[in-house]
Amino acid sequence: MSRLTVGILFGGASSEYEVSLMSASSVLNHINREKYDIVMLGITKDGKWLRYRGEINDIKSGNWVNGNVTPAYVVPDRALHGIIEIGEDGTAKATKLDAVFPVMHGKNCEDGTLQGLFMVAGIPFVGCDTLSSAICMDKVVTHTVMDNAGITTAKWDYCTADVLDNFEPYAKTLAERFGYPMFVKPANAGSSVGVNKATNSTQLKAAIKIALQHDKKVVIEQAVVGQEVECAVLGNRNPVASVVGEIAPKAEFYDYDAKYISDTTDLFIPARIPEAVAEKVRETAVKAYRALFCTGLSRVDFFVRANGEVVFNEINTIPGFTHISMYPKLFEAYGIPYSELIDKLIELALERKFMI
Incomplete structure (x- = not known):
C-alpha cells in the first residue's frame, strides 16, 4: 500500500488557539511517520494560512509562526485535491492531500466552517461533517x-444581549425555574471558555456579559x-x-x-x-x-x-x-x-x- 499524504491542521482564529497547538503537537508526536507523509498546516490567530516545516516543539510554544513557513491555502477546486503554496517569487506549488486531520477546537474550527471547505474541495477529513459539526x-x-x-439534560434556557435591557424580570423567571446556582456558557465555544457559575442575579448578569464576549447566544443551565x-x-x-x-x-x-x-x-x-x-x-x-x-x-x-x-x-x-x-x-x-x-x-x- 502506498504512503498517504495527510495534512495536520492546527491553530485557528479561535479562543482555543493555544489548546489546538497542544493537541496538534501531541498528534504529530504520535502519528506513524512510516505510514504517512505529513503536511503541517497552521492558521494564525488572525486567520493567516501557512505551511510549516519546522520543529514540533515550536508548535506547542507558539513560535512556529516565526519559523519556516510559506503561505498556503486549501483550494476548493476538486481537480487539485489539496493545497497551493505561494513562494517568495510568487510561484505556486500544488500538494495533493489524501486526507486532513483538523486538530482544531472552537469557533471557525470545529463548527462546520472548515468542514464545509474540505467537503467543497473533496478532501476526506477526520471528524464530523458540516451539519453535525455545526449543530x-x-x-x-x-x-x-x-x-x-x-x-x-439539565434544565436550560438561552438568551441574547437584548435580555440585559430588562434583566431583573428575566433573572427572576430563571430563579423560579432553576434555582441557584446556574452555569452560564457561550452557545458556541468549547474548553470551558467563557463559562461561569452564578449564585445570585448579580453574578448571573456578569456571567451573561462575559459569555456574550464569545458568542451572540448564551446558554443558562441549572446546576x-x-x-x-x-x-x-x-x-x-x-x-x-x-x-x-x-x-x-x-x-x-x-x-x-x-x-x-x-x-x-x-x-x-x-x-x-x-x-x-x-x-x-x-x-x-x-x-x-x-x-x-x-x-x-x-x-x-x-x-x-x-x-x-x-x-x-x-x-x-x-x-x-x-x-x-x-x-x-x-x-x-x-x-x-x-x-x-x-x-x-x-x-x-x-x-x-x-x-x-
Missing part, C-alpha cells in the same frame, strides 16, 4: 436535539449535582463507545485552567460508578452521537446523579488530543493505543470519502 457546536441546537431524542463523566465515541455507521472516565475537579468546576494548564483535576479511568450505570452512559453516548449525525469521533460528557440518573452535559466533535486529554486516554483504556487511534480516525475519514 454539536451550538449548545442551543444540541439541547433542542437532545430534548427531541428523549435524552435527559446538576453529580459525578462528571465522559465517554469517547468512535466510528461512522457502527460507532463504538469507550470506557467511561470520571473528572473530579479540585477547583469549583472543570474550567479551562483545570483542563489544560494546572494540576487541579483528578481523572479516574474507569469512572467510579457501578457497571450498570457505566453501560447506561455508553448507550446514551452512542444514542446522542447518532441523534446528532456524528461521524469519525466525538466525546460525550455527562453527569451521573446519586440515584444513578445519567444527564447529558455536552458533546465535543474535535475533543482535546493533548497528553492529558480524556479522548485518547479513554480509548487507550478500551484497548486502542494513541498511534493506532490516529490510524483508525484517518481510516474512518477515507471510509466516508464517498459521502463528500
Whole structure:
C-alpha cells in the first residue's frame, strides 16, 4: 500500500488557539511517520494560512509562526485535491492531500466552517461533517436535539444581549425555574471558555456579559449535582463507545485552567460508578452521537446523579488530543493505543470519502 499524504491542521482564529497547538503537537508526536507523509498546516490567530516545516516543539510554544513557513491555502477546486503554496517569487506549488486531520477546537474550527471547505474541495477529513459539526457546536441546537431524542439534560434556557435591557424580570423567571446556582456558557465555544457559575442575579448578569464576549447566544443551565463523566465515541455507521472516565475537579468546576494548564483535576479511568450505570452512559453516548449525525469521533460528557440518573452535559466533535486529554486516554483504556487511534480516525475519514 502506498504512503498517504495527510495534512495536520492546527491553530485557528479561535479562543482555543493555544489548546489546538497542544493537541496538534501531541498528534504529530504520535502519528506513524512510516505510514504517512505529513503536511503541517497552521492558521494564525488572525486567520493567516501557512505551511510549516519546522520543529514540533515550536508548535506547542507558539513560535512556529516565526519559523519556516510559506503561505498556503486549501483550494476548493476538486481537480487539485489539496493545497497551493505561494513562494517568495510568487510561484505556486500544488500538494495533493489524501486526507486532513483538523486538530482544531472552537469557533471557525470545529463548527462546520472548515468542514464545509474540505467537503467543497473533496478532501476526506477526520471528524464530523458540516451539519453535525455545526449543530454539536451550538449548545442551543444540541439541547433542542437532545430534548427531541428523549435524552435527559439539565434544565436550560438561552438568551441574547437584548435580555440585559430588562434583566431583573428575566433573572427572576430563571430563579423560579432553576434555582441557584446556574452555569452560564457561550452557545458556541468549547474548553470551558467563557463559562461561569452564578449564585445570585448579580453574578448571573456578569456571567451573561462575559459569555456574550464569545458568542451572540448564551446558554443558562441549572446546576446538576453529580459525578462528571465522559465517554469517547468512535466510528461512522457502527460507532463504538469507550470506557467511561470520571473528572473530579479540585477547583469549583472543570474550567479551562483545570483542563489544560494546572494540576487541579483528578481523572479516574474507569469512572467510579457501578457497571450498570457505566453501560447506561455508553448507550446514551452512542444514542446522542447518532441523534446528532456524528461521524469519525466525538466525546460525550455527562453527569451521573446519586440515584444513578445519567444527564447529558455536552458533546465535543474535535475533543482535546493533548497528553492529558480524556479522548485518547479513554480509548487507550478500551484497548486502542494513541498511534493506532490516529490510524483508525484517518481510516474512518477515507471510509466516508464517498459521502463528500
